[in-house]
Amino acid sequence: MIGYALRRLAQAVPTLLVVVTLSFFLMRLAPGGPFDLERPLPPAALENLRRVYGLDQPLPVQYLGYLAALARGDLGPSFSFRDLTVADLIARGLPVSATLGSLALFLALALGIGLGSLAALSRGGVADRVVGLLAAASLSLPGFVVAPLLQILFGLTLRWLPLGGWDGGAPSHLVLPVITLALPQIGAIARLTRTSLAGTLALPHVRTQRAMGLGRARVLAHALRGALLPVVAILGPLAAALLTGSVVVETIFGLPGIGRYFVDGALNRDYTLVMGTVVLVAALVILFNLAADLVSALLDPRLRLGR
Amino acid sequence: MSGTGAPIPAAAPRRLAPGRLALGRLARNRGAIGALALLGLIALACLVGPFLTGHAPERSYPDLRQLPPGLAAQPGPERLRPALDRLAFRMRAEVAEAEREGATLRLVLRAERPVDPRSLVYLPRSDLFGEPRILAREEDGRRLVVEVPVRRLHFLLGTDVHGRDLLTRSLVAGRVSLLIGLTATLVALLVGVAYGAVSGFAGGATDAVMMRLVDILYALPFVFFVMVMVVFFGASLALILLAVGAVEWLDMARIVRAETLALRRRDFVRAAEALGLSAFAILRRHIVPNALGPIVVAATLLVPRVILLESFLSFLGLGVQEPATSWGVLVAEGSRAIESAPWMLAGPASFLVATLVALNLLGDGLADALDPRRDA
Secondary structure, eight states, X not given: OHHHHHHHHHHHHHHHHHHHHHHHHHHHHSSOOTXXXXXXXXXXXXXXXXXXTTTTSOHHHHHHHHHHHHHTTOOOBOSSSTTOBHHHHHHHHHHHHHHHHHHXXXXXXXXXXXXXXXXXXXXXXXXXXXXXXXXXXXHHSOHHXXXXXXXXXXXXXXXXXXXXXXXXXXXXXXXXXXXXXXHHHHHHHHHHHHHHHHHHHTSHHHHXXXXXXXOHHHHHHHHHHHHTHHHHHTHHHHHHHHHHHHHHHHHHHTOOSHHHHXXXXXXXXXXXXXXXXXXXXXXXXXXXXXXXXXXXXHHOHHHHHHO | OOOTTTHHHHHXXXXXXXXXXXXXXXXXXXXXXXXXXXXXXXXXXXXXXXXXXXXXXXXXXXXXXXXXXXXXXXXXXXXXXXXXXXXXXXXXXXXXXXXXXXXXXXXXXXXXXXXXXXXXXXXXXXXXXXXXXXXXXXXXXXXXXXXXXXXXXXXXXXXXXXXXXXXXXXXXXXXXXXXXXXXXXXXXXXXXXXXXXXXXXXXXXXXXXXXXXXXHHHTSOHHHHHHHHHHHHOOOHHHHHHHHHHHHHHHHHHHHXXXXXXXXXXXXXXXXXXXXXXXXXXXXXXXXXXXXXXHHHHHHHHHHHHHHHHHHHHHTTSSSOTTSOOHHHHHHHHHHTTTTOTHHHHHHHHHHHHHHHHHXXXXXXXXXXXXXXXXX
16 A cells, blocks of 8 residues: 555656756746846846846756756746745745635535535435536536626625725635635536445345334445545646636636745746746645545555556 | 348438437527527627617717616717707807797807807707708897707617717627637637547557646646737737637547547548548548537537637637727726716626526527437
8 A cells, every 4th residue: 555655656757857857948948037127127137137046057958957956846936026035935825726616525525425416315305306407507617607696796896895805814715716616616516426325235245234123314425435546536637626716716806826826926937936836736736636546446446456 | 132222321411310300409408599589689689689779889979978778879968968958058049038949949049159069060060960951040149949850769779978879889899709609619619629639539558648738737727828829919809819729629529539538439431441542531421420419518618618718818808909909908998987887887788698698598598409319
């Protein structure tokens, strides 16, 4: 098990290398640079700036330099936030995004699995149809439509919750962003749980358990263990979706998270900031994929032996 | 063996049966048929609608900014008087009387000095009035009685901050969104089907390498890449199409590979191989057509995802750029004006959400209809 985990961790290194290489050369090959301002800088100053940040060197040298720094854990200085390193910015933004993301993940899993189980247990019934409809609706409602609607309802009309801002992570500021972020994932997980659980409940061993007089709750607990495998398997894509969604949510609600820094960095052609956030996001997604595989292996012994 | 010809006509319809059965099941699925009808309606409206609304998508009416949606003809009484006062100020006159009778307005202008009749040209120049006609000049021209037709404009979904008709803009935006959805899906479809079929058919080490690449690509935060590309290379329609298509082919490749692996062991494929057909011919004639069901389902469900991704990019200002517009752009504009003009969000968002719901319902319906485990 530990050997398997280590092997998977080692496989993540080439993936990260692909991310770094792709984003590095994509950005550098594009026209424009971080010091293109409305009023062009005098050539001498520009030359100086480029030398300070090492942009005057040939691309391969810069690339190797970046890789070497990255291996030491140094993400470099930010170009647009003067006097701050990318690591500083990530240290500021990550707690915000992590709070949002983990709460949304928890909400999505709890509600998604709960509603999905409800639908599977009443297959073909009213609850099944209602959950199916809600799931389809939540999958078709983009976050950038949901967020303003929530803002109107709870912020402007009812005045229960603030419209946006972070305010040190006060709970009232978290409610709307977390709901917006979790909503499409609730639908996705509910559907997946329903399909998988409905299939499992029709299996012979579940019928046997029922025939032997096991209570509904016990049967459900047994069936869920197997039925949740597909849900665990999408943990990686789920993390990616939450990270992507956080870009919109942080923009709309004005939260100082990683997604916001990424967009700002990209718009300002802040090479190191964009690289840093992309590498971080890739690392997180890879980590979640890995965690999903490990949990799957724990739940399903066949997967352990298979590899 | 009484008649050698008899089994053949009996077998022919049975060969078509799975497809027929699926179509029959789809036709009985009221949700899916409704979704299909709604999609057709939206597509038709986007195609021909902009010619019928009576407004060009770029035409702005500065006097009719942020009108709420409604059936009433504009300008309504509450918009007419302020607009008249503004125009009269330009003509260096005052509105003494204004009386509306149907489509015409009887206007009495008054000023300290004689009103120059040429200044009446301000009236037709504004968006609200037609050619004026002078009925009477009184008090040496200091009092002017004018009759001017009032235009009757309709804005069913209201207007935006520049006074542009939101219905027309939503429909024109729909063209772009639907076009991107279909084209990018087509790109993903072609790449994914080709990749998956080749990988599944080749098998062995080739398959392992090709699928390992897909696994690596799966782990990449692709949307972030798309954003980086769009920001750094400038947002052109072609780039968005390419980027979205390049991101979304992975699922298709996996589905097609799984189908190919299953089909490859079937007798008719082995027979085709034994007959000496080339790999390409087998893929084209036997593998891909037999995997069409899951491909169609995946493609149908891909279209809403692509539209969502495009509107996501446009919402962040990284997608479709002015003067072109898409639902994402309009929703972004709407959410910025949410406090003063919530209908700017409501109109375009309804189009977007209705399309996404319909596509998802249709995809689910297709998946159900093509599921061989389901009873007919």
